[in-house]
Amino acid sequence: MENYENLVKQQRAFFRTGKTKDIKFRVDSLNTLQNAINKHEKELLAALRTDLNKSEAEGYSTEIKIVLEEIKFSLENLDAWMKPKEVDTPTFITGASSVIYPEPYGVALVIAPWNYPFQLAIAPLIGAMVAGNCAVLKPSEFTPTTSKVLAKLVKENFPENYIAVVEGEVETSTALLKEKFDYIFFTGSTPVGKVVMEAAAKHLTPVTLELGGKSPCIVHSDAELKSAAKRIARGKFLNAGQTCVAPDYILVQRQVKDQFLSELKDAIHVLYGEDISQNPDFPRIVNEKQFNRLTSFLNDGTLYLGSKTESSRLFIEPTILDQITWADPVMRDEIFGPILPVIVYDELPEIIEEITKRPKPLALYIFSESTEVQDQILGSVSFGGGCINETLAHLTSPFLPFGGVGESGMGSYHGQGSFDTFSHRKSILKRKAE
Numbered sequence: 001m002e003n004y005e006n007l008v009k010q011q012r013a014f015f016r017t018g019k020t021k022d023i024k025f026r027v028d029s030l031n032t033l034q035n036a037i038n039k040h041e042k043e044l045l046a047a048l049r050t051d052l053n054k055s056e057a058e059g060y061s062t063e064i065k066i067v068l069e070e071i072k073f074s075l076e077n078l079d080a081w082m083k084p085k086e087v088d089t090p091t092f093i094t095g096a097s098s099v100i101y102p103e104p105y106g107v108a109l110v111i112a113p114w115n116y117p118f119q120l121a122i123a124p125l126i127g128a129m130v131a132g133n134c135a136v137l138k139p140s141e142f143t144p145t146t147s148k149v150l151a152k153l154v155k156e157n158f159p160e161n162y163i164a165v166v167e168g169e170v171e172t173s174t175a176l177l178k179e180k181f182d183y184i185f186f187t188g189s190t191p192v193g194k195v196v197m198e199a200a201a202k203h204l205t206p207v208t209l210e211l212g213g214k215s216p217c218i219v220h221s222d223a224e225l226k227s228a229a230k231r232i233a234r235g236k237f238l239n240a241g242q243t244c245v246a247p248d249y250i251l252v253q254r255q256v257k258d259q260f261l262s263e264l265k266d267a268i269h270v271l272y273g274e275d276i277s278q279n280p281d282f283p284r285i286v287n288e289k290q291f292n293r294l295t296s297f298l299n300d301g302t303l304y305l306g307s308k309t310e311s312s313r314l315f316i317e318p319t320i321l322d323q324i325t326w327a328d329p330v331m332r333d334e335i336f337g338p339i340l341p342v343i344v345y346d347e348l349p350e351i352i353e354e355i356t357k358r359p360k361p362l363a364l365y366i367f368s369e370s371t372e373v374q375d376q377i378l379g380s381v382s383f384g385g386g387c388i389n390e391t392l393a394h395l396t397s398p399f400l401p402f403g404g405v406g407e408s409g410m411g412s413y414h415g416q417g418s419f420d421t422f423s424h425r426k427s428i429l430k431r432k433a434e
């Protein structure tokens with residue numbers, strides 16, 4: 001039976017020395033992490049190729065560069081974020097001033113998924129470090145090669161009583177969750193998010209839950225269709241659709257459907273070639289269970305493009321399913337693969353009603369040149385975050401806190417959002433003696 005009581009105890013003892021609160025310690029640690037990532041770059045890219053067949057270019061931009069940018073941004077801003085903030089004091093409290101002190105929670109637990117196995121483990125870890133916490137990191141068991149490199153990289157550079165990687169399956173997560181942490185940051189599916197929150201409740205540990213869901217992508221008749229098709233193809237089929245904020249399904253206004261689908265087909269071919277099964281760089285599905293779940297959707301609606309599969313190498317071609325209805329199996333849960341269902345609509349209120357009947361999405365994308373259309377959707381649908389006339393990009397900005405709402409999660413991170421997430425705000429009122 002796995003037991004992590006001792007590990008947490010050691011981290012708590014180290015936290016109590018106060019070392020992690022020192023700005024120099026945090027800066028040095030971030031620099032160490034940055035150097036370690038650069039040093040292990042080749043090994044990491046090879047691991048991502050093994051685990052998910054990510055190309056070097058895709059692996060570098062979506063897993064390595066993004067965390068290096070996060071470190072750089074944190075190093076530039078840490079000093080300002082850490083400073084106590086003076087705020088106003090109401091006039092009925094005379095002779096007083098008020099200050100908010102950000103302080104680290106203590107020992108944080110980070111649980112990561114498999115789809116961006118490096119980025120989604122390291123980015124929250126950076127937040128924990130920037131805010132001055134110790135951390136235990138549990139990467140996914142479904143991308144074991146990357147998890148191994150990650151564990152090695154951390155072990156080589158940080159003492160275990162500051163940062164530890166614990167590899168393992170569900171049992172490992174369960175054993176870790178028995179311990180009392182001061183903060184839990186979980187990225188993964190909505191059902192497991194509920195398990196994590198229940199475990200956290202036993203210790204009253206605060207949580208951030210970065211979950212998933214079905215993210216709609218709306219293509220209105222006044223959209224620039226060629227540009228929309230290009231950006232949707234890129235966002236949907238990156239990592240073979242295994243992206244939490246990938247457009248899950250398309251809602252397209254009836255009068256432009258044919259033209260949009262034709263543009264989308266062209267865009268997919270420009271990105272991946274005419275015969276995608278011959279493209280050595282198209283990512284694979286993570287495992288057989290996911291492959292079988294995904295291929296079961298291929299008979300929904302009518303096939304517009306794709307549907308080639310090869311089980312021996314877990315390959316599924318980018319596939320567009322036309323004439324889908326809200327009742328089709330592919331519309332039940334998050335797809336998380338290279339299958340794109342298309343539903344047509346006549347007027348916006350129809351789709352606004354359908355989306356708002358369902359769990360709040362993690363992301364939503366609007367393709368329209370009209371600010372009225374954009375505002376109508378933004379004003380009536382609740383979702384984590386998203387883009388207008390683009391896909392995925394909101395996730396890459398350190399100025400936009402990233403996270404879900406409702407069943408797609410709670411809390412957010414990236415940039416100052418990460419520092420704030422892993423910090424408690426201690427409010428102090430200082431008053432002069434009478």
Ligand code: NAD
Binds near residue numbers: 113140170174187
């Ligand atoms: P998952 O929920 O199955 O697993 C995530 C982590 O939780 C893994 O480390 C796993 O070992 C652990 N885990 C699994 N079952 C557990 C249990 N019963 N108790 C405790 N821990 C458990 O998710 P996944 O399949 O790795 O990732 C895919 C999901 O993650 C999708 O739903 C996707 O949308 C979501 N996701 C969200 C974001 C985001 O930023 N919001 C990012 C990536 C993925």
